[in-house]
Amino acid sequence: MSVYVVGHKIPDSDSICGAIALAYLKNQIGEPSIAARLGDLSPETAFILEKFGFEAPEFKTSYAGEEVFIVDHSELTQAPDDIAEATIVGIVDHHKLGDLTTSTPLECWIRPVGCSNTIIKMMYDFHGVAIPKDIAGIMMCAILSDTVIFKSPTCTTADIKCVEALAEIAGIEDFKELGMDMFKVKSAVEGTPARDLVMRDFKDFNMNGNKIGIGQLEVIDLSVFDDIKAELEADISALKAEGERHSVILLLTDIMKEGSELLVITDDAGLIERAYGIACENDRVWLDGVLSRKKQIVPQLQDALA
Amino acid sequence: MSVYVVGHKIPDSDSICGAIALAYLKNQIGEPSIAARLGDLSPETAFILEKFGFEAPEFKTSYAGEEVFIVDHSELTQAPDDIAEATIVGIVDHHKLGDLTTSTPLECWIRPVGCSNTIIKMMYDFHGVAIPKDIAGIMMCAILSDTVIFKSPTCTTADIKCVEALAEIAGIEDFKELGMDMFKVKSAVEGTPARDLVMRDFKDFNMNGNKIGIGQLEVIDLSVFDDIKAELEADISALKAEGERHSVILLLTDIMKEGSELLVITDDAGLIERAYGIACENDRVWLDGVLSRKKQIVPQLQDALA
Numbered sequence: 001m002s003v004y005v006v007g008h009k010i011p012d013s014d015s016i017c018g019a020i021a022l023a024y025l026k027n028q029i030g031e032p033s034i035a036a037r038l039g040d041l042s043p044e045t046a047f048i049l050e051k052f053g054f055e056a057p058e059f060k061t062s063y064a065g066e067e068v069f070i071v072d073h074s075e076l077t078q079a080p081d082d083i084a085e086a087t088i089v090g091i092v093d094h095h096k097l098g099d100l101t102t103s104t105p106l107e108c109w110i111r112p113v114g115c116s117n118t119i120i121k122m123m124y125d126f127h128g129v130a131i132p133k134d135i136a137g138i139m140m141c142a143i144l145s146d147t148v149i150f151k152s153p154t155c156t157t158a159d160i161k162c163v164e165a166l167a168e169i170a171g172i173e174d175f176k177e178l179g180m181d182m183f184k185v186k187s188a189v190e191g192t193p194a195r196d197l198v199m200r201d202f203k204d205f206n207m208n209g210n211k212i213g214i215g216q217l218e219v220i221d222l223s224v225f226d227d228i229k230a231e232l233e234a235d236i237s238a239l240k241a242e243g244e245r246h247s248v249i250l251l252l253t254d255i256m257k258e259g260s261e262l263l264v265i266t267d268d269a270g271l272i273e274r275a276y277g278i279a280c281e282n283d284r285v286w287l288d289g290v291l292s293r294k295k296q297i298v299p300q301l302q303d304a305l306a
Numbered sequence: 307m308s309v310y311v312v313g314h315k316i317p318d319s320d321s322i323c324g325a326i327a328l329a330y331l332k333n334q335i336g337e338p339s340i341a342a343r344l345g346d347l348s349p350e351t352a353f354i355l356e357k358f359g360f361e362a363p364e365f366k367t368s369y370a371g372e373e374v375f376i377v378d379h380s381e382l383t384q385a386p387d388d389i390a391e392a393t394i395v396g397i398v399d400h401h402k403l404g405d406l407t408t409s410t411p412l413e414c415w416i417r418p419v420g421c422s423n424t425i426i427k428m429m430y431d432f433h434g435v436a437i438p439k440d441i442a443g444i445m446m447c448a449i450l451s452d453t454v455i456f457k458s459p460t461c462t463t464a465d466i467k468c469v470e471a472l473a474e475i476a477g478i479e480d481f482k483e484l485g486m487d488m489f490k491v492k493s494a495v496e497g498t499p500a501r502d503l504v505m506r507d508f509k510d511f512n513m514n515g516n517k518i519g520i521g522q523l524e525v526i527d528l529s530v531f532d533d534i535k536a537e538l539e540a541d542i543s544a545l546k547a548e549g550e551r552h553s554v555i556l557l558l559t560d561i562m563k564e565g566s567e568l569l570v571i572t573d574d575a576g577l578i579e580r581a582y583g584i585a586c587e588n589d590r591v592w593l594d595g596v597l598s599r600k601k602q603i604v605p606q607l608q609d610a611l612a
Contacts, residue, residue: 091403
């Protein structure tokens with residue numbers, strides 16, 4: 001029986017590239033595995049897979065009765081809906097420890113680094129398996145994406161060394177240029193419906209019983225949002241009502257200015273000030289230096305809701 | 307600030323030896339750490355520490371405001387009572403994934419092997435730190451204990467190779483003989499109060515909202531319990547009432563005959579038959595081939611209560 005290797009809902013490049021890279025490794029060490037995905041590819045991920053010649057992993061949303069290796073999260077809200085009926089045989093992740101549990105022993109490779117693919121590289125090294133050139137390429141891109149080309153505070157020495165090693169295997173001379181090409185693809189938001197933009201990198205969290213949705217759009221220049229900000233706000237307001245969420249936050253991240261504007265719709269008017277020390281004005285607030293949802297948004301919000 | 311490295315409540319040899327071994331490793335790589343424990347040493351653990359010249363780790367039950375590295379479990383019921391007020395920076399474990407969660411990223415080294423110390427050996431190898439002779443000795447003993455000298459179905463090739471490598475470092479020629487000496491210490495139950503025996507290796511689990519206590523005593527010959535079985539049954543009955551538990555099960559494991567007699571006190575008369583396919587007679591049942599609580603008792607019980 002094959003193990004399905006699958007990332008989170010609304011997959012990002014780390015979830016997709018990680019599933020492909022880990023499934024390859026598992027097959028090499030005699031554990032039949034199939035890379036899968038829970039949703040559509042983002043334009044960035046499509047760009048990466050095309051560049052290195054990969055097809056999208058199998059689209060599969062139901063895993064009842066299957067064995068599953070989870071990539072890039074450990075949260076029920078981000079896992080397949082029927083994960084309770086599957087057997088989780090492993091988790092590779094770089095976030096806080098979520099509420100997934102199992103009834104049998106498993107392998108968890110969780111590290112406080114910038115990207116799951118950095119940990120998957122450690123798994124290749126542990127098993128002594130050589131990384132093929134094309135797989136090194138997609139792993140490298142996933143790390144450049146998650147670490148915002150090393151600018152994110154989540155970026156660690158391990159991530160940088162890993163990118164350098166993978167770039168050499170992949171034969172990429174200027175990986176920072178490739179990283180900027182990726183973020184240019186990400187910045188092309190014109191003509192895309194508001195809902196598609198909001199959902200492009202959107203995660204739900206359970207914070208002390210409150211369902212909190214947090215989306216993030218990382219671009220090279222925030223001015224691309226000037227004409228559509230009101231539309232985005234209308235959409236996250238709708239999203240809050242549809243999903244019976246306590247709050248929805250959309251981070252508009254400027255990777256060159258290195259900060260994020262938050263668009264906030266919440267039941268709790270004091271939430272943002274309690275979490276970040278600055279109050280919203282007209283449901284918007286600029287947080288200087290904030291690039292990372294995982295490290296600079298989620299824990300503070302969780303504490304404010306504890 | 308130092309990180310406290312601490313195993314589960316009612317610590318076994320894996321929890322104690324693992325805390326010592328991991329704290330040493332962390333100190334070597336520049337992360338100040340202190341080994342701690344949540345309870346008294348078992349006679350087996352005392353024997354191991356004395357043999358290799360170690361003091362017991364610091365007895366400490368409160369961790370509010372501290373950073374903690376958790377050893378040998380990921381369950382709230384087995385963690386310090388105030389763990390929610392501590393920061394969990396890491397987990398090393400070989401059990402099912404429990405209900406501990408965190409609000410910040412952490413490192414988890416969880417593997418489906420027979421003992422946490424086998425994973426701690428992998429951590430030494432990953433960091434390229436040499437294991438001192440005396441630490442190799444206690445790590446080896448913890449693995450021999452958890453794997454019942456390789457007889458347990460939880461034992462993997464990784465555990466056996468790890469013991470062989472540690473025995474060489476520790477300069478132990480006949481590690482199986484040392485293992486039998488440990489189990490002889492474990493088998494000396496005469497004169498010990500029933501409560502002390504029941505609590506010697508006792509763990510509470512949250513199974514679908516039900517609090518289930520499961521103790522285990524591993525001995526070389528079950529006849530040591532002939533005269534005290536009724537006393538043990540009276541005690542687990544009291545323990546069930548005191549802790550408002552749904553069920554308490556005591557495994558009397560014969561490591562030579564390779565099976566366990568279960569003493570069972572439960573609110574759910576059909577539970578044991580649903581879980582293991584054999585009904586109790588007079589609240590007792592012999593399960594041939596059952597040596598492992600983790601692999602042969604807990605998952606089946608969890609499924610029967612799902």
